[in-house]
Amino acid sequence: MKLIVVHVSILMKQFRPFRSQSQPPAFTLLEMTLVIMVLLALVSVGMYSSSAIKTWRLGREASESLRSVYTAQKLYLSDNPTTPVTSLTNALLIPYLTSKAASMPTVTSLTGTTLNIKVTVFPPVVDNGSGVAYDPSGSTTDSLWDVGE
16 A cells, blocks of 8 residues: 555656746746736726716716706796797796706717707707707617606
C-alpha cells in the first residue's frame, strides 16, 4: 500500500507545470480575455440602457408639458364655455398655465429639434411642424409624448 501512494505522488510531480515555488499563480491569457469580454458586454448593455433612459425622459418631459397645456385648456374652457376648441390660441391659454410661464411650453424631439404644442385640438398634441401629431412611442395612452388617459 505504501508503495502505491509513493508511486502516485511521484507521478503527480511529473505532470505538474513547471512553476517555481516563489511565484504566485497568475491569470492565463484565456482568463484575461474572458474578463475583458465580460467587461465589454457590461459596458455595451449600460450604453444601451442609458440611451433608452434618455428617450423615456424626453417623452416624460413632453407629457408633463402637454398636461400643463391640457389643464390650461380645461381652465380656459370652464371660464369661457361657448368658445370652441378650434379657436384657442397660445395667447389665450398662457395666463391659465399652472407654471405661470410667460410663454407656451415647447417640447424637444428625439432628434433634438424644438417642437410646438398644438392647442386647437383637445387634448393638445405635439406638432411635428407639418400639422401631424408627433408621438414616437406609438401609443396615445402611455403618457409618453401624449396626455395619456
